[in-house]
């Protein structure tokens with residue numbers, strides 16, 4: 001926003017329909033503002049998974065051994081249509097972390113190679129990177145991108161400067177975890193291609209939160225969760241790999257079909273419950289009945305409003321511009337300074353949960369305590385107003 005433009009505070013959107021919370025099993029006594037951590041699955045989608053389970057348990061060999069491959073292929077096709085990919089360019093994995101591990105453990109990394117990411121990386125991915133660097137003698141580099149972020153250029157320029165001729169791979173978040181920023185991944189991927197650097201996009205939060213077309217982004221690898229914003233059962237995620245690299249990438253669990261190709265290897269990751277994966281098309285269809293566009297728009301508008309309202313109430317600066325341009329369905333803000341009287345972010349979270357019946361994550365990000373409310377169609381504007389009051393009450397009582 002330029003200084004000539006007048007900032008107009010947004011208004012919260014109207015709920016898409018009344019009583020949406022009852023479509024989930026969520027406890028109505030708690031304001032659940034943490035869809036982002038593990039997602040939450042609607043009752044009907046869990047019912048669909050139960051039906052899958054019953055079919056499997058009725059005929060375990062027929063379903064897993066003889067029909068499993070074809071059923072997974074149909075489910076991959078439905079996911080592919082949702083995320084802009086061919087079904088066979090993606091493979092189901094249990095979570096985004098698994099997908100990222102599969103890539104980093106498969107590719108050839110040599111001593112002295114640079115493994116690049118930013119200080120917004122998800123901590124589990126950071127640990128994976130550190131482990132791989134330790135095993136291979138590569139150098140792990142975490143580029144600092146300070147908050148608040150003012151523009152896409154800030155991110156692009158920092159990454160452009162950090163890439164060297166030793167950079168082996170960049171891992172970049174599509175939507176960052178603690179800081180809830182949408183990074184301009186298409187531009188970052190183009191930059192990597194120009195520099196001959198492989199790029200793995202951590203899209204843990206992207207499917208179902210924002211419009212996603214992986215073929216248009218065209219990274220080398222894209223790992224994402226379906227149990228977060230697609231609301232599929234837990235254990236549903238995928239890894240997308242560009243066709244030229246598929247033969248190099250192996251699942252974390254090597255089994256019968258080693259070196260028989262990407263689809264074959266990932267299709268059989270040893271005996272496991274595949275019903276979360278098979279239920280993904282049920283989740284996509286169920287929420288399509290409400291309307292994916294409506295859902296994303298509602299959640300984004302609620303997040304943009306909540307960001308402005310909370311920034312004003314707490315007199316803090318959110319991680320992204322107030323116009324919502326780098327925001328999806330989550331927002332991230334520093335807590336007022338005296339929140340630190342609670343010593344541990346988890347203790348503050350616990351007070352919010354126990355004393356105020358609000359579930360919301362708080363993390364120590366580079367010394368700043370960031371709170372990250374999520375917005376989903378079952379949430380109401382009044383829950384964020386309760387959060388604003390509760391944080392102020394807790395901070396005031398800390399001072400006493």
Ligand SMILES: Cc1ncc(COP(=O)(O)O)c(C=O)c1O
Pocket residue numbers: 036037095096097098122124125173175176177178202204205225
């Ligand atoms: C950006 C990001 N990457 C990876 C993950 C890990 O997700 P999972 O535990 O499902 O692998 C998360 C979880 O919140 C995340 O926010």
